[in-house]
Amino acid sequence: MYLISGGLPVKLIGNNTLLTSNIYSDKSRKKVNNFRSNYKGKKASETMEQLKISFLSAVLGGIVLLFLHLYNVFVTKPKAIRSRLEKQGIRGPSPSFLLGNISEIKRIQHEEASRAAQQEVGMISHNWSPTAFAYLEKYKNDYGPIFMYSAGSIQVICITQMDLVKEINQCTSLSLGKPSYLSKDRGPLLGQGILASSGPLWAHQRKVIAPELYLEKVKGMVNLMGDSTLSLVKDWESRIETEGEGVAEISVDTDMKSLAADVISRACFGSSYSKGQEIFSKFGSLLEVMSKEPVGVPALRYLPTKNNREIWRLEKEINSMILQVVKERCESSCEKDLLQMILEGAKSCGDYNGVPLNVSCDKFIVDNCKNIYFAGHETSAITASWSFLLLALYPEWQDRVRTEVLRICKGNRPNSEMLRSMKTVTMVIQETLRLYPPAGFVFREALDDINFKDIVIPKGMGIQVPIPILQHNPDLWGPDAHDFNPERFANGIIGACKIPQAYMPFGAGPRACAGQHFAMAELKVILSLILSKFSFSLSPKYRHSPVVRVNIVPQHGITLHVKRI
Ligand code: HEM
DSSP states (O other): OOEETTTTTEEEEEETTEGGGGOHHHHHHHHHHHHHHHHHHHHHHHHHHHHHHHHHHHHHHHHHHHHHHHIIIIIHHHHHHHHHHHTTBOOOOOOTTTTTTTHHHHHHHHHHHHHHTTTTTTTTOOOOOHHHHHHHHHHHHHSSEEEEEEEEEEEEEEEEEEHHHHHHOOOTTTTTEEOHHHHHHTHHHTTTSSSTHHHHHHHHHHHHHHHGSSSHHHHHHHHHHHHHHHHHHHHHHHHHHHTTTTTTEHHHHHHHHHHHHHHHHHHHHHGGGEEEEEHHHHHHHHHHTTTTSSOOOOGHHHHHHHHHHHHHHHHHHHHHHHHHHHHHHHHHHOOOOOHHHHHHHHHHHTEEEEEEOOOHHHHHHHHHHHHHHHSHHHHHHHHHHHHHHHHHOHHHHHHHHHHHHHHHHHSSOHHHHHHTHHHHHHHHHHHHHSSSSSSEEEEEEEESEEEETTEEEOHHHHHEHHHHHHHHHHHOOOTTSSSOOOGTTTTTTHHOOGGGOOOOOOOOOGGOOOTTHHHHHHHHHHHHHHHTTEEEEOOOOOOOOOOSSSSSSEEOOEEEEEEEO
């Protein structure tokens, strides 16, 4: 009998004494070799078989687990929270498997957009929200002022009833936070910065960042806002000269974006602002790539698709560029810019009132720099652009604003005192923000079951307050709700609306825009410096089409004729 021992054939004889095989003949050696290779082949194929089976069972197990997870995320959980709201009388369209109401929403939007496109070209109506928010208008008509719908894994309760809106805005409970998808699948843009975070981490960031943007601190930034605006004024002057006849056709929204980027780079990065501009221009590209991505399924962020690879590359580059500026800053002297304030905040980001915050210093710095840019760049740029459009459409208001600016500034650069006394400019900005608020919604998530009036909103539910729907409501603003009438703000917001809390371009309550004083000062500087040098009229190229992207933006840009005065 042969056995295989350590690769050598051995023979068992008598009382199990072993003899090595090398004493056997060639013939028997051949036999042994044949046996050995057959045996090895058989064993290898058995091992392969076993490997295949284990691999297949692992894949199958993975698929089953993934399916169970997706079933839980897309079916079980949504069903449970929807049924809790249904029991309280909240209704909404029935969701389909996986996509919820996404396909239906797309269809409603598409149909309404095609209907609007057939209307008279060149007609400008400020009542744009029934087109841009067609699905919300439909659901509100069908199910009442509080309704729910499903965006795949995200379940949303949409609230347009003012008593409830007021309660949400005033709520200080940390059980009401920002939607978790903001820091998950919008992670490369926002991370865990002030805009996207909730609970103690947000409370710490707010404590550090908001005071630096209070009115007193903003006064010190009026000069840098003037510097950026004056270089645009020079640029426009030379463009008007080159184009001849004293007029230039200018894509105002593009130039306002560069201007707002310049302002926020100077405010955030002080003397390293040119480095800041470079960082923010990469951030702009990241924003563009990410706006092509669906929201609500964070797992998609890990797939090595072309888009994701680009997102990872840009994110890595931006993060390391910010940290490079920080490193240079630490080696040089202190500056009084927003970055310095973020650096100070990072020193104490270990805990908030004894609760550990679980965020590294580097992440705290990087995420909050990105958040300040995200929050304060496009919003201000779009508002300035809509203001110029409205002033081009209503020349009597353009004249009133210019007269006020010339009376107050007397040809000088505006300072904070002058900005404070610009009443007409303020009214025009307020009315612009009412008709065209850059942010479409105030978003929240119930981080725990939470009560508003007699409704218990279940944990995990997204909460949405659609800003334009409130700000265009004739029941609140009167029959001229869709008209441009800055005069309504002559006695402030309280005098303009039956329920002043319906005016919320900057949100409201403890999470209201931390940069609203900064934004108002910036807009006044831009409007006053530009209107004292130029006049505006509509270009025949302009097509009015406000659409909802990350912000509410002019789909075809804002092209105006700009003339020196
Ligand atoms: C016209 C310009 C602007 C508009 C319309 C605007 C609007 C908003 C809105 C609607 C929110 C969310 C409020 C909420 O969830 O209740 C917000 C948050 C915020 N904004 Fe602005 N914003 C503007 C400019 C700025 C600027 C220039 C900065 C910074 C320099 C800034 C910094 C912030 C920050 C830090 C937050 C987060 C506040 C928090 O969650 O605690 N914003 N803004």
